[in-house]
Amino acid sequence: MAPFFLCLTAGGLRRELAKRDDFGSDRDMEQPDNSLEIAALEKGYLRIAGVDEVGRGPLAGPVTAAAVVLDLAQLPEGLNDSKKLSAKKRAALAAEIWASAEVSLAEASVEEIDSINILRASHLAMERAVAALDPPPDYLLIDGNMIPRDLTIESEAVVKGDGKSVSIAAASIVAKEARDLLMVDLAQQFPGYGWxxxxxxxxKQHREALVELGVTPHHRRSFKPVHKILYQE
Known part of the structure; x- marks a missing residue:
C-alpha cells in the first residue's frame, strides 16, 4: 500500500496538512516546516528526499551524510536542526525517523577527505547517501548553497536548510546521531582525545591530546592542527 501522502493530490495533501496544523504556522517560525516539500509535490514530484551532512569541522573521523524521504502525513513531532536539539531529544527523533521514513546513510573516509578536500568529500558522502535510496527519489532538497556535481536527480540547494525543511532537518538528525555514535566507539579504541x-x-582537550598522545589513524592529516604536529611546522 502506498504511503498516505502518495494517495492524495498535492492540493489535497496541502488541505489535509493544513487541517492538521502541520503546514508551518506563525506560532513556531523558528522550526522547519514542510513548505518546500509541498512546493515540490505541486510540481509533480512524489519522492522528495532531504539531504544533509555532518562532520566538516572535526579534526578526526569521517564526514557522514543522510538522505531521508519522509511520510509528510506522519511527521515526527519536533523536527529541527540537529544542532538545536538536546542529545536526548535528537536520539529519540532519530529512532522515530528510522521507524517512519526511508533513510540511508553514507560516509566519506578520512583518507578521502585528505585526498579530495573536505567540501568534495562532503558532497561525495551526500551522493552516496542518495544513491543508496531504493527506489530513488525524484527530487532532492539539499542543505547548503551547492548541489553536489555528480547528482543527476532534480535538486534544490537550501541555505540553512536544516532550519527550513523538515526533510533536511530529519537528515541532519540521523546523520549527526550516527556520526556521534561512531565517534563514541572510536573513543574507546583511542582514549584521551575526548571524542x-x-x-x-x-x-581544548582534543588539541592538547594531539600534542601529548600524537596523531591517530582517524585524524585528518590535511587539517592544519594535525598537519602542524606531523610536520613540526
Missing amino acids: ERNAGYPS
Missing part, C-alpha cells in the same frame, strides 16, 4: 564528548571537533 565521546567532542565528536572529533577541536576542543
Whole structure:
C-alpha cells in the first residue's frame, strides 16, 4: 500500500496538512516546516528526499551524510536542526525517523577527505547517501548553497536548510546521531582525545591530546592542527 501522502493530490495533501496544523504556522517560525516539500509535490514530484551532512569541522573521523524521504502525513513531532536539539531529544527523533521514513546513510573516509578536500568529500558522502535510496527519489532538497556535481536527480540547494525543511532537518538528525555514535566507539579504541564528548571537533582537550598522545589513524592529516604536529611546522 502506498504511503498516505502518495494517495492524495498535492492540493489535497496541502488541505489535509493544513487541517492538521502541520503546514508551518506563525506560532513556531523558528522550526522547519514542510513548505518546500509541498512546493515540490505541486510540481509533480512524489519522492522528495532531504539531504544533509555532518562532520566538516572535526579534526578526526569521517564526514557522514543522510538522505531521508519522509511520510509528510506522519511527521515526527519536533523536527529541527540537529544542532538545536538536546542529545536526548535528537536520539529519540532519530529512532522515530528510522521507524517512519526511508533513510540511508553514507560516509566519506578520512583518507578521502585528505585526498579530495573536505567540501568534495562532503558532497561525495551526500551522493552516496542518495544513491543508496531504493527506489530513488525524484527530487532532492539539499542543505547548503551547492548541489553536489555528480547528482543527476532534480535538486534544490537550501541555505540553512536544516532550519527550513523538515526533510533536511530529519537528515541532519540521523546523520549527526550516527556520526556521534561512531565517534563514541572510536573513543574507546583511542582514549584521551575526548571524542565521546567532542565528536572529533577541536576542543581544548582534543588539541592538547594531539600534542601529548600524537596523531591517530582517524585524524585528518590535511587539517592544519594535525598537519602542524606531523610536520613540526
